[in-house]
Amino acid sequence: MGLVKRMWMEEQERLYHKSDDNAVCPECFDDPGIKSFIEDNLECETCSVCGRTSEEPIAATADRVSEFFLEKVGQHWEDANDSAPYCSAEGGFLVTTWSMYEIVFDELPDIGPFETLEWLYNHLRDDVVWCERDWQILKPGQALAAGWGKFSEAVKHVTRFLFFTSKRDPYESGEPFEVRPDEMLDALGRAIRKCRLVRRIPAGTHLFRVRGHKRGKRYSTPEQLGPPPRRDAVSAGRMNAPGIVVMYGALDEDTAFTEATGEFRFYSVAEFELLEDILVVDLSRIPQVPSIFEDKPRESIIFLRDFKGDVSRPIRPDQKIHVEYTPTQVVSEFLRHRFRTSSGKSVSGVFYESSKVKHGTNAALFFESEQVEGVLNDRINPKKPALRMLSVKERRPVP
Numbered sequence: 001m002g003l004v005k006r007m008w009m010e011e012q013e014r015l016y017h018k019s020d021d022n023a024v025c026p027e028c029f030d031d032p033g034i035k036s037f038i039e040d041n042l043e044c045e046t047c048s049v050c051g052r053t054s055e056e057p058i059a060a061t062a063d064r065v066s067e068f069f070l071e072k073v074g075q076h077w078e079d080a081n082d083s084a085p086y087c088s089a090e091g092g093f094l095v096t097t098w099s100m101y102e103i104v105f106d107e108l109p110d111i112g113p114f115e116t117l118e119w120l121y122n123h124l125r126d127d128v129v130w131c132e133r134d135w136q137i138l139k140p141g142q143a144l145a146a147g148w149g150k151f152s153e154a155v156k157h158v159t160r161f162l163f164f165t166s167k168r169d170p171y172e173s174g175e176p177f178e179v180r181p182d183e184m185l186d187a188l189g190r191a192i193r194k195c196r197l198v199r200r201i202p203a204g205t206h207l208f209r210v211r212g213h214k215r216g217k218r219y220s221t222p223e224q225l226g227p228p229p230r231r232d233a234v235s236a237g238r239m240n241a242p243g244i245v246v247m248y249g250a251l252d253e254d255t256a257f258t259e260a261t262g263e264f265r266f267y268s269v270a271e272f273e274l275l276e277d278i279l280v281v282d283l284s285r286i287p288q289v290p291s292i293f294e295d296k297p298r299e300s301i302i303f304l305r306d307f308k309g310d311v312s313r314p315i316r317p318d319q320k321i322h323v324e325y326t327p328t329q330v331v332s333e334f335l336r337h338r339f340r341t342s343s344g345k346s347v348s349g350v351f352y353e354s355s356k357v358k359h360g361t362n363a364a365l366f367f368e369s370e371q372v373e374g375v376l377n378d379r380i381n382p383k384k385p386a387l388r389m390l391s392v393k394e395r396r397p398v399p
């Protein structure tokens with residue numbers, strides 16, 4: 001085969017048109033992943049999109065950018081002719097397909113301004129019919145979400161106190177990313193570490209707890225307003241089974257008050273201060289889902305964003321609450337007793353979004369009553385105080 005013929009064939013196999021003198025600068029893209037790729041590959045002094053020039057290299061070649069773009073696209077889409085079922089009687093492929101035009105302009109319109117998309121598209125070939133890569137199986141994030149669904153169902157309705165068997169159900173094989181109920185908590189722990197959701201909360205941080213009461217029966221002591229003593233921890237909560245002590249609060253007074261208001265007309269509002277730095281799992285600050293071009297744990301973030309919605313989900317305080325709270329109660333115990341940070345440390349609580357106050361953050365802290373300064377206890381080895389009550393006031397809901 002002659003050289004010209006071979007080059008022509010190689011060109012055919014490529015998914016983009018080679019270009020000798022086209023380049024693009026990072027400012028012409030909005031996507032952080034593409035921007036940083038360009039910044040790492042500056043070779044040219046002129047940007048073909050915005051026309052900017054410099055004596056220093058400020059742009060990456062169109063070829064390199066096209067290759068990077070296609071590499072990432074290829075992780076999410078594949079040639080439908082290689083994998084998708086086809087039926088001419090049904091009018092073509094039996095799964096959703098895309099042209100390159102549709103991938104660029106319909107699926108990835110936010111990566112840059114229209115001019116940039118046009119420039120990019122003009123460098124790409126558009127003669128492949130694309131389908132979702134591995135459309136037959138769940139993606140890792142989807143598999144985690146499905147695993148969480150099965151886990152929740154299992155602890156609500158199958159087994160709560162004895163954990164599950166590890167035998168793989170033969171009917172469920174074929175899902176390489178499947179997460180079985182007995183694997184779910186460890187998978188959750190890994191996702192939390194990957195997405196760096198453990199946050200240090202410094203000593204001095206304030207926290208609010210609110211309790212409703214009858215007229216003239218206001219609460220005033222740290223024992224009444226801190227975490228309940230074990231003997232009084234009789235009710236179930238989102239993050240505790242009956243009998244297990246957790247201190248619920250919020251990072252601001254309005255959130256604590258709004259979360260607590262319900263059956264009472266009078267409320268005692270206590271403000272606390274942390275006496276030491278603590279680590280918490282912060283579900284209120286899960287990053288936005290990164291683009292396919294960013295070097296971030298995208299699948300874990302997709303799952304955790306779904307998961308945090310389930311954790312904050314409003315649950316009607318009726319009889320079913322004892323069942324509906326079970327999955328988060330198990331997660332709470334896992335985080336309290338088994339979870340470790342990347343550096344092997346344990347955490348002292350969970351922050352999660354308020355479902356009643358926009359941008360409000362709830363806190364469930366794994367503290368016992370005696371960990372509030374001034375609470376008497378008769379334990380042989382009392383824990384040292386971690387919280388100080390600063391003030392109490394009474395507040396009534398606005399009618």
Ligand SMILES: [Zn+2]
Pocket residue numbers: 024025026027028047048049050051052
């Ligand atoms: Zn530019």
